[in-house]
Amino acid sequence: MTDGVTPASSAPGYLPGTDMPRFIRDMMEFVGMTDADVSAIRRSAPIVLGHEGALTSALYDHFVKFPRSAVFFLGADGEVDKVRIERRKHSLGRWLRETAEIALTSEFSYYVLSVALAHGHREQPPGAIPQHLVVGAMSLTQSALATIFAAELGAEEAAAASVAWNKLLLVQLSVFMLAYVPPRRVL
Numbered sequence: 001m002t003d004g005v006t007p008a009s010s011a012p013g014y015l016p017g018t019d020m021p022r023f024i025r026d027m028m029e030f031v032g033m034t035d036a037d038v039s040a041i042r043r044s045a046p047i048v049l050g051h052e053g054a055l056t057s058a059l060y061d062h063f064v065k066f067p068r069s070a071v072f073f074l075g076a077d078g079e080v081d082k083v084r085i086e087r088r089k090h091s092l093g094r095w096l097r098e099t100a101e102i103a104l105t106s107e108f109s110y111y112v113l114s115v116a117l118a119h120g121h122r123e124q125p126p127g128a129i130p131q132h133l134v135v136g137a138m139s140l141t142q143s144a145l146a147t148i149f150a151a152e153l154g155a156e157e158a159a160a161a162s163v164a165w166n167k168l169l170l171v172q173l174s175v176f177m178l179a180y181v182p183p184r185r186v187l
């Protein structure tokens with residue numbers, strides 16, 4: 001969108017979708033992701049991946065409990081489509097594995113954008129996943145990880161892992177949110 005005065009091409013800033021590595025780098029900086037956080041994520045990654053099945057099941061079991069989220073997983077017969085749920089768990093597992101690697105590659109940053117678009121620009125009925133459910137799902141993920149870290153690590157290491165993962169997940173959430181607003185230049 002423009003203000004009708006400034007030509008879009010000369011407005012300051014850039015469109016996040018045209019430079020996702022920069023957007024993610026800038027967000028990492030904004031949330032204060034330090035080298036210590038990156039190390040805490042790398043150290044805790046094996047624990048997270050060791051619980052991949054439990055984490056993905058916890059999220060999807062939760063989704064199907066509420067009509068407002070279950071509606072996205074129903075088959076033609078109106079029942080929860082178990083095959084579709086298994087496919088979705090598989091996709092979520094891939095996302096978790098790639099996130100745990102905190103890959104800062106261009107390919108990964110556009111992968112996250114494509115996942116965001118799969119939710120926000122979903123065309124088939126019942127349409128886009130409401131953004132507040134995506135926010136809620138990120139909260140569920142944070143809580144599930146904090147519980148796992150508390151059970152498996154000492155207090156200090158658990159706190160460091162939770163803080164670092166919270167930053168990383170909300171950087172991802174900021175990418176998800178791009179799918180819900182019209183493209184807009186940012187600084």
Ligand code: HEM
Pocket residue numbers: 063068069070072073088091092095114115118119122129133134137138141
């Ligand atoms: C933490 C938040 C979430 C993450 C990380 C996540 C992750 C993913 C991934 C990786 C995919 C595959 C995208 C692709 O095709 O490449 C996907 C698809 C999908 N997700 Fe999510 N998801 C989240 C939240 C939700 C929520 C809250 C719902 C619904 C209540 C949902 C419903 C779906 C559906 C229906 C698809 C299939 C999209 C399509 O029809 O093509 N997701 N999700």
